[in-house]
Amino acid sequence: MSYYISALGYFACSGSGSVLLQDTAATEVETTDTSVEVTEEHDTADDTAEEQSTDTAEDTAVEPANEPPVEPPNLIQNPSFEAEDEHWNIWGGASRVESNAQDGQWSVMATSGNGAEQRIEGLIPNTTYRLSGWGKVEGENGMSIGVKSYGGPQKLVSFDSSTYSEDEFIFSTGLSNTSAVIFAYKHSGEESGYADNLTLTEVGEGPLNIVWSDEFEGNGTVDSNKWTFEEGFVRNQELQWYQQENAFQEDGILIIEGRTEQRENPNYDPSSTNWKQSREFIEYTSASINTKGIFDWQYGRMVVRAKVSNLEGTWPAIWTLGLECDWPSNGEIDIMENYGGEILGNFAWGSNQPWSPVWDAERVDVLSFGEGWTDAFHLWELVRSEERMTIYLDGIEINSVDLTNTINGSAACSGENPFQKPHYILLNLALGGTAGGSVENLEFPTRYEIDYVRVYE
The missing domain is CATH 2.60.120.200 (Jelly Rolls)
Known part of the structure; x- marks a missing residue:
């Protein structure tokens, strides 16, 4: 896994903000005038009921239990900044801090014009992915998470609250793109902004058709x-x-x-x-x-x-x-x-x-x-x-x-x-x-x- 080092000031010219699951009734046996026939009918009914009971039990036994859906893997390495700055390029004055964490003990803190980013390799061209994460700020200027260099325009969501909230968006890789850069960034304002617990998962095939x-x-x-x-x-x-x-x-x-x-x-x-x-x-x-x-x-x-x-x-x-x-x-x-x-x-x-x-x-x-x-x-x-x-x-x-x-x-x-x-x-x-x-x-x-x-x- 390699990370991507961007030139300072890239984000200053970035695009727009928040992108953004018969009932089977018992059948009565009709009796006849002879007791023998009645007895035979009852035997037949008992046999049928037993067979139905056995079939039902067998069917129930072989049906697999409902299992919870398997969560897709998070493609971001060290998503909560717990393993020092491994896999992340933290640049321009941003830092990893042992406070203000949403998950674990650590988060990334950014101020004005700095942040952290990670290049994700091995993505599939023309495939849709979901990026989610948590963020908060101490002042009025928002903290953002986003994606760039994936074969489309930069996309991001911004957090403006002083308490942690979660947001997400989807994006689709280009037809020749196998990587993307995920970032946490604060564009302006000296007050601190924080991001934590970022997740990138594959959603499915991309939207493009020939x-x-x-x-x-x-x-x-x-x-x-x-x-x-x-x-x-x-x-x-x-x-x-x-x-x-x-x-x-x-x-x-x-x-x-x-x-x-x-x-x-x-x-x-x-x-x-x-x-x-x-x-x-x-x-x-x-x-x-x-x-x-x-x-x-x-x-x-x-x-x-x-x-x-x-x-x-x-x-x-x-x-x-x-x-x-x-x-x-x-x-x-x-x-x-x-x-x-x-x-x-x-x-x-x-x-x-x-x-x-x-x-x-x-x-x-x-x-x-x-x-x-x-x-x-x-x-x-x-x-x-x-x-x-x-x-x-x-x-x-x-x-x-x-x-x-x-x-x-x-x-x-x-x-x-x-x-x-x-x-x-x-x-x-x-x-x-x-x-x-x-x-x-x-x-x-x-x-x-x-x-x-x-x-x-």
Whole structure:
């Protein structure tokens, strides 16, 4: 069991508060005119009664006794702080005290901006858990217990009474999350707050159900009932000509392949200043597939298992676009972009200037993931709700945005929120262009691999 050490001040920007089982009557024997028959009837009745009595006794004997339900195990180690600070990271001035205990002799005491936390390993993805605990405070500022880093937004309950009370809430792990951080924390106020006897138990399967997916089973062409294909030179002055044949299924994996080719550009116009028409030849090809007009979704969770090469000159992406308004006022969500040696997670919406987006972008250096990272498949997740969007990579948050901050400017669809509307899905491999870098040293063909795409609600 390892514990998690957070940066001070994490909680200061945290989210909202309290989340929060025939009757058998005896049958009379009807007598007849002869005593012999009466006697026989009585014998039969006695035999029947005896058999019924024996059967009843036997049935009663084999029925198991009602046993009390088995309590699920508490997944928190040292839940009442009795074993010193074992398994807990008590930080920022908080302390374990031999007083104010609800259970045993010890509790954890926090003041302003400090607390205790424990990382729980071995959880099951997409599973619901219940966190409960006891808390009290000496002043007006509440003492909280909560959970974070589980594949969803931070959740907590707050205790405001000077005597111990118990509270609880449930949460569900993300689709790739096998751990969570449980905490006791006091946000402000110098008066002491106390927490004790925390319990984390498994409740059952999580609430998420697949509403759309493509597992890319088998070999051959991509399912045209699920995907459409972009054609030609499309965006960002990229080098590739998009064409359908560069996307195919191979051994249960979607392959988007970048290739070198040499043929005439059918849209070539030597007098044009448009880069899409001024190129005389097609020298590189790739594929871009999307679900526009076939499938779109608004709230829920999208999960893609994919592998990227991180090679200079390549620009693979997993993203969504809104169906309404011109870009960027339709809203763009880059669940994953990979170029320049970095993994990006971005949100873009409209500003006051046409074609000029407001960006909320985060970047992570691929080298920080360690050696061999590009040899493996990884899980990218997008969680969308009416209030917030969050991007995860292998269960770790990459970027998150509050939707109160994503309102379009005056350029198009003014005052609307493009992320509170349906979006469709795009998967593509670009080459070069405004961000992909030089392809001079890139070996062809080059591949971008996707195992599956799933949308849950």
